[in-house]
Amino acid sequence: MALAQSTVINGTVTDATTRQPLSYVTVTFQGSTTGVNTDDKGRYTLTTPNQSYTILQVSFVGYKTSVFTITPGKQQTINVKLQSDNQQLDAVLIKRGKKKRYTNNDNPAVELIRKVIANKEKNRPEAYNYVEYKGYERLNFSFINVAENFSDKKFFRKYKFLLDNRDTTTVPGKNLLPVYINEKVYQYYYSKNPERKKTKVLGEKGVNFGSFLDSEGIGVYFKHLYQNVDIYANSTVLVTNEFLSPISDAAPSSYKFFISDTTVVDGIKVVELSFTPRNTNDQLFEGSIYITLDGNYAVQKADLTINRNINLNWVKAMSVSLNFARNTDGRYYLSRSNTMADFGMSKNKKGGLFGQRLATFNNYVTNVPRPDTTYMGTQEITSDEVKHRSDEFWAQQRQDTLTGPQSKVYANIDSLGRMKSFRRTVDIASLFLFGYKQFGPFDLGPANAFYSFNPVEGFRLRVGGRTNVEFSKRVLLEGYTAYGFKDERWKYFLAGTFSLNNSSIFRFPQHYVKVSFQRDTRIPGQELLFLREDNFLLSFKRGNNDKYLYNDNYRIDYLKEFNNHFSIGVGLRKLTQEAAGSLYFDNTINGQSNRVHDLTTSEATLTLRYAPHEEFYQGKVYRKAFINKYPVITLNYSKGFKDVLQGQYNYNDVSLNIYKHFFLKKLGEADVWVEGGNTFGQVPYPLLTIHRANQTFAYDPISYNLMNFLEFVSDHYASINIDQHFKGLIFNRVPLLKKLKWREVASFKSLWGGVRTENNPALNPQLFEFPKEGNGDPITYALGSKPYVEGSVGIENIFKVLRVDLVKRFNYLDHANIATWGIRTRIQFIF
Template sequence: MHLKKYIPFLLTLIAGVFSISITLGQTTVVRGTVVDAANKQPLSYVTISFPGSTIGVSTNDAGKFVIRSEKPYNQVQASFVGYKAVTLPITPGKEQDINIRLVADSKQLKDVVVRSGKKPRYTNRDNPAVALIRKVIENKEKNRPESYNYVEYKEYDRMTFSFINVSPTLSDKKFFRKYKFLLDNRDTTTLPGKNLLPIYIDEKLSQYYYRKNPEKSRTIVLGQKGVNFGGMVDNEGITVYFKHLYQNVDIYANSAVLVTNEFLSPISDNAPNLYKFFITDTVVVNNTKLIELSFTPRNTNDILFEGEIYITLDGNYAVQKANLTINRKINLNWVKEMHINLDFEKNPDGRYHLSRSNTLADFGVRKSGKGGMFGQRTITYKNYLVNQAKPDTTYTGLEGIVSDDVKHRSEQFWEQNRLDTLNNVQAKVYTNVDSLHKMPSYRRTVDIATLLVAGYKSFGKFEIGPANTFYSFNPVEGFKLRLGGRTTPELSKRYYLETYGAYGFKDEKWKFFLAGTYSFNAKSIYRFPQNYIRASFQRDTQIPGLNLQFVQEDNFLLSFKRGTNDKYLYNDNYRIDYVREFENHFSYSLGFRKWTQTPAGSLYFINQVNGVNHQINNLTTTQAHVQLRYAPHEEFYQGKIYRTQFLNKYPIFTFDYTAGIKGLLGSEYNYHNLNLDIYKHAYLGRFGYADVYLDAGRIIGQVPYPLLTIPRANQTYAYDLLSYNLMNFLEFANDHYESINIDQHFNGYFFNRIPLFKRLKWRETASVKALWGGLRSENDPNIHPELYQFPKELDGTPITYSLGNKPYVEGSVGIENIFKVLRVDLVHRFNYLDHAHVAEWGIRTRVQFIF
């Protein structure tokens, strides 16, 4: 009875619910066309979405779209870069047609002119793609991990190298049957259409920490694992070398160094002036709306990328994905193709962090593509943690140190900690190479290759070499035979012996060298970080001013020299040296030596006492020496004779101090010799790179000319980067000097615009070398005849001079990359042309392997 008064209300409620259920059960469908409000032209790639949802579509080439949802949305929105967004009302649960007109955003664009017929010229003005890339550039600093106060993550770095398209039947041939286990391990999925024979793999797992204030970063290596080719091959050096071929690509940095060349990023500050940009698609990935932005170099000869980047439209303008390719038309050796794919993942705070970097390179030998090498470097990033501080020791400890424990992690460790999986082919590389280097035939092959390339023949605990010093010749010694060798770490990792003996058939004198070294860290003395003490004695010849490594003067190729070359010294050197390098790449060395110089050939030591000439048989000095060196982030490839430094953007500082101690062990002079050297490898973008050397020195005290600074001259026909190539040996002597040496490589910047040179892939070089200096009166033998007289010809013509009030200057222009390996320079000497036996012009050559 009491329910009757509620019946109308219940009926109304039931009807309302029924009405809502019908509405919810219907699909909302919106069709339409989007046009430019000014010219009525259809707009493609416009994003159509229901506000507040993750549902979105793009208009087609005719500007048409269809968007639908089961939910009762009552608005639809249209947005496009360069236009004001439009939101229109719709009826939920119905199909309807609407036409949308977009008005250009006057803050970004004025209008877009569309012409048919002739293709319009590309321009940055009023270009929505350029407007978008400028937004990306404007916001890139906040999208880098370093924008956080603290950030940390794990990094898994894997590198592989493989031979391409090795014949499948090779392992069936008689000679290669023993290597069948290696040759049949093929990868046919990584590179479509080609089979890969992997022969190298290296893995590294690291933890990275960063703090903004005070700024400090640190990388701790948690595990490292790589193939082992045996003691005759430098496995660590190979790894470092490969990683320098294709380093990490930071899309937010202005540039990236790949295969020793600097590539400008498509979102660098200057990118709009060097790249063309096009909006080519609008997509939705993981419920995120992205703009696909394609780019290509304005000048196809410039060292730039081409490809696509995907940009978020959430107000951060972050890169969500990038596909970068090296333009095939650029002047680059040995690389047929290279692709870099970068993937980013969204963090809970809405920011995007790099999750994967995959670099693939085809180092093709032949144009047919039937052979060559294929390299892949994949870096995976996970476990990002931001704005969570760690103790100060986390950021300030030494980084990059790889202990023996880190190098010998268990298989269980790698299975549990790899951030990416190995496929079956990659996993087999470890066991295959391990089996390979144990085979006698492989060891013999590597042994022969080591002799040909490095110059040493190994006998296990001892090796003979270097081979290029076995035979040489010069005017003083005539034909010179030499034989030497050294112990290897197979004998001991702490004790090393090195020796050689030589005989000159003209002067009929024996020369020899003997050194003993003790390594304090039980590592090879040729590896970083060095920590050893060495005692040595050397009796041999030397050209004054020719400062080569002390066991390599007898190089057969250096025997060929121009002009007069008969002024030598016989040197007796007793030395003790201590060398210590630190993980932060600061190093110092302490040395002590007794040095006796005896003139040879046409060289002489003569002074005057009371107006009477006296010939001096030899000069003895006892010296203490200190060297301080700082080379931040320096890395090496370790060879058999010496280690090779990889060039990077950081300067190298070297300071030397030598003190002569009169009266000690027969030493005749007190003096102080100070020298500062600064080297910088400077990347110059489109203009290539330059190697810049700054050097200055000063001698304090009175000394004869053999103890003065004698500039490094070059009388060979090879172009020497550090020598004055048109200066004669012993031409100058100074007690103070400053010098600058700039060697510029343009990487084809000019030649690439000349059709013939462009086809030949020649590249331009230029250099300038200037030396300032002089001689104080106290060291001038004309003022102090008790000092040694400068050498003269028999007719009295001077041979040695001091610099005057003008610098010595020489410069060159040249062509490199001739046949990919040859550099030829035309060298010009600008002044001091009145000196005897000097040349104003010269042609010098140099063999070099560059990318």
Template sequence: MDCRNFYKRLFFLTFFLFLTSSFLFAQNTVITGVVTDAGNRQPLIAVTVSFPGTSIGTNTDAQGKFTVSTNIPTYDHIKISYVGYKEAILPVVPGKTQVINVKLFPEAQTLKEVDIKSGKKVKYRNKDNPAVELIRQVIAHKKQNRPESYPYVEYKEYDKMVFSFVNVNPKITEKKFFRKYKFVIDNRDTTSVPGKSLLPIYVDEKIAQIYYRKSPEKTKTTVLGEKHVDFGGAVDSEGIGQYFKHMYADIDIYDNSIFLMTNNFLSPIAESAPTYYKFFITDTLVINNTKVVELSFTPRNTTDMLFEGKIYVTLDGHFAVQHAKLYINKNINLNFVKTMHVNLDFEQNPDERYHLSKSTVYADFGLTKSKSGGLYGIRTRTFGSYAVNKPHPDTTYIADASANSDEVKHRTDQFWVQNRLDTLTTTEYNTYHNIDSLKTMPSYKRTMDIATLLLAGYKSFDWFELGPANTFYSFDPVEGFRLRVGGRTTPELSKRYYFETYAAYGFKDEKWKYFLSATYSLNNKTIYKFPQDYIRASVQKDVTIPGEDLQFVQEDNFLLSFKRGNNDKYLYNAYYRLDYKHEYESHFSYEVVFTNHTQSAAGSLYFNNVINGEPNTVTNLTTSDVTTTLRYAPNEQYYQGKIYRTPIPTKYPIFQLNYTQGINNLFNSSYSYAKIHAQIDKRFYLSQFGFADVRVEGAKIFGQVPYPLLNIFRANQTYAYDLYSYNLMNFLEFVGDHNESINIDQHFQGYFFNKIPLLKKLKWREVASFKGIYGGLSDKNDPLLHPALYQFPVDGNGQAITHALGSTPYIEGSVGVENIFKFVRVDLVRRFTYLDYLNAPKWGVRVLVQFDF
């Protein structure tokens, strides 16, 4: 489990602490049911169901279903109304959950003619279907209706995100424990979302000015103001906002795919939409003096990642979307989301085309589908001051780092009043003050301290954190029982200076290990914030496994102590290292690292060669080298914490190039060589087939080096599934001085399982992977041809355990199931080549713990 992903897991712990405590919630009046036509028994869409005389109500979905609730005991009737049908008012029992199915009768009408048809249901077809012909016109006009069709576009954007607890019982403040939190619990909103009482706990606002130029294409975003609640030192509020906004990504209905809740939904106006959706013309309206067609749509397969809802299409020749309502249905495989819907509003430009004026995403979260409890999130993006074809000088479209300075995070209340493009409710406004008061309370501080320890593994002491807890104890064949203690400083000590350290002791080898680093930020920002600009010096002495690709200071994670097969070949390492890293706003970065590295064999490993025909044992191998890393990750975003950051996967590729130059006779270095390594990472979104994470790599070594300096292919002998290592390759099994590899990890997101009733109910998802590496060893680095090089190790029987790849690549693949209990992935892994090698496993089962929606 990745301990750095703190706020992702904080999200789920919040569910556990607040959503499963049923006593927090009131005894609501909850009414569920289905509204149908009394004549043909077909479900009615968008019927209004409300409590008479109130604003509490809802609309039926595409199946005619509804849920409406209130915690006010005097409401004892519901009203059902729909244009063209007789209104119905029915009694309900206050304080109870009940099911009421309603049949509406049409208003009396005089029919001019009657067509008598057979009772056989007409099969839906795309051919000769006017609704499909209309949607194809919308698709054909997509390009001209996108904002990017203009040479110049500019507008102001106001982005507001609010997260709230749902239906918290106001009487909870009568309990002794919650009395001190009465000022927070009483700040409820009962009007924004019909049928729900919302208690806001998180508010995030941003105002930005956007400039777009088509040729040469350039988009510039200047943030004018940012504001969010501050939970105190234990929680990075900005990091929470980044994570939530990744779930509630910007929505463009004109894109083929719409990214929501870390999943890709096919847009109802995608090129392939008629293949996956059914379309129906349900009404013709006049809105803002423009004639529009109400086009309803439903998925052909309700288990696919598709929407249902309505779009309103203009009939003025532009075939533009004027309004859209998008819903997810209950059958799709989406974790923790009870309901979600999207409203999109468009305004007309002077040239009669339309631009997006407001986008609102509503999502109701919970561990279960229970109607009570949970979190409710609303993200609203409002656009104003929209102007097209208004050119500016080239300097307008050049990013200005100073424009996005810390000043924008400290705007006055007057600035926000004057510049908000949407309203801030009283409860949302009060949330800022309430959280400021809450974080000063000792009980709150204790709760956050416990959460930090459980989720990140660190015990906070304000300016210093002790941990991580999962490395306190581990074991291995060389060290035996190993104890470790360490920690790191936080921004509370300084934003410029950071220190990290640990000390460990092995009771079998009776040796001390340690790590110490000091980092200085050159831009007066925390070194974990983008853009990074820092210098770091570090020293480390520890034991590692050759070919195990683990985090720099956490290779003694307790869970990784359990390994399969023979695992007794280790290295003692002593590192002296100096790093400099610099990132640019364009997401290009470079890093220069000087390393002096001394390694010696441990366990059953040895460094043996032949000198002048005589066997020789080498005690230490020392190298000094300089590595330059160039990295370009366009549009990269992060889960940003106070003392970590984790990249968010996107559709954009990431390019990385490393060049290492070994320097002979520098600080006892024995070799001169060069290494080059190139890597490309890309996530491919495959519409209804999920997504695939692909990594392509290539590496080459120039010069003659012993095998510890060759490329030791990443192997994995643990029982955890490693995404980028070869899970059935043994440690130190393959080495080379040139190689090319590809790694494909395909997530089908339940595309096949959703069509199998049991698996659909379990919400399991299919996953498959393919890993292959091709390479070899040139003659100059072959110890059989050059005995002065270190000989490849052999086991006690003289059988080789380390090899160079031949003309056949190493290949393994897996099929598996993820989303077991919502966070477990299990893979059945198969090794396809080099099966006759010593202790080469053919099959294996591996487990990975990961959270996802």
């Protein structure tokens, strides 16, 4: 019965000239947002229960829009033959009777876009000496198309107040269930010379999930997915991926442009330019931009979407709508930005998550200077007061009206957070997602470290945990105990951290003191970027892996972060290292071989770190930095003291690490690490730099994946690591691989270094000799005149989560028990 009352239209869309089917043609009911795209064979089916639609509209870039009269409430077949748009005849080239081929030559659309590019700088707000405006931002997330009878099911009846709060107006044709909302009102100031930016937050309001979820941290993460879209910038980052702007300097070589229409806005003639990617799998926009013909060639409006073929995970659809208003001097400024995305596991399923970031801007004032104090200080000023504004404040300051369901989200989520049944559900979910189980003020975990094994400890059991914010925001206590059934030794860790700025120790800017003691095993040279050493999966290693250290590590650490993202860390440490497994500390005294039981050092440390514009995803008891285009510079210095707390050596150690993520447009993205260091003083090999090696089967971007543990040590070194993500540069152009959405990756790693005469145990027998195998084969080496080099090629985005690399080692191939090549894998969740 329901189908009989619905209007159902199906058919095929073809090119009227070539008779070839047209894919991704938009078929809609005129005057609505209800529509579909044709499939690879040009077929479509469009269904609606709405009886008021009488016109079917079929449109595609480069073709004339066709309309058809339909009969509501019936099933009909309408096959469409689209005619090429005559406006484009001057923008194509005809050769030897073949079908039209797009070209930039003598193309008026491309000539126009080049004029837009040439005038970009003067149309940006930064062209003014001073700019100020008032802004409003709203970020909301909703579940899509939750069944109407969902709240009638027994388990969900208690959540009926939430599940029945449906929004059908934000996106016509979609049924949204709002679950998150955050709003902010602010005043923005800009000064050109010197360049300074200041945002003064006037009010901020967001849902509160309670103590079990960090509402502020979730908001930061969502905002990172939806960064501001600047049409005048060469590129913009959305859902962690870089998209080339249709008016970027390189746009004519990446996009196809067509003149679609002309109109008059505010007495100014405006040209509509349609554009589409030259390759639909590339991370590019498609849509329309409207250009003024007043000599400024400014963008008056932009509608951007992504092609459904784009090599992007978890995103079914995304659109960006930008509206510009005319200023009193005739220039245009951004007045409204609306970014919407439909997230989901599959592009074919109706459910998923819908996100929207709406931003509006008004009260523009240009070239009016303010006192210097207006622009000085941190880039964003906020206070706790702005988070407690009254309803009257928001009624006056909110520049865009909330829908009824959106306005109820605040109270609904507050009620949800107080429900014990929901808290239990989230608690269980956090155990699987994050590895911790909450018991009031204490979290037990991490679960993946409860069990592991290695050649020294054998079967290892561990249990531990940490306090959470229900215990204290300012104090974090953590610890664990572990037992190895082979070495029959207990290991444990205890730490206490106290915040000095009356906020969570994980909240930026951090300011805390931490005291800790750890007695445990460690593999010299293992320093993995993303994983714990006692993770169960890391128990599986290649080659010989029985050289460990027992460590007793006493530490006091102080950390102070500043608002400009510069930080200073100071520490005191006493470390006792004891050789374990087949590792040993041997030296020669007065011609006699001597075995040393342990090595003790006492040192002071200083860490200086600068990470401009760094942003974090903040959890309750952790934080994770987002990738951006700015470098992260870290300087470490350590000073060893002899005869202080039983310290045995005087030394100085300094290292500098620079990390930068490069957005390379068509070439994808690259992570680059450059590092160098030097140890001053005569010390045994455990106090030299033991270079990061990886004998697990997991690919690690900062370690040498075919270097053995303890294989190389240095008292001076320099290195460069490059991890390149091509984002489908080649695969997007190969038909089969294009469908699989695989992406190419490659890496290059090179390490230079050496050991000076004073630290060479062959010349200084009182130092510990470099370890050897039982048969006398060397285990540990100093780098020679040539660097250690390894590289890899691989594929990522296999099943959307798997990366596989073929790794090759290029030199020092005469070392014993090495692997010259290997397969390494990595699980990663990327867009």
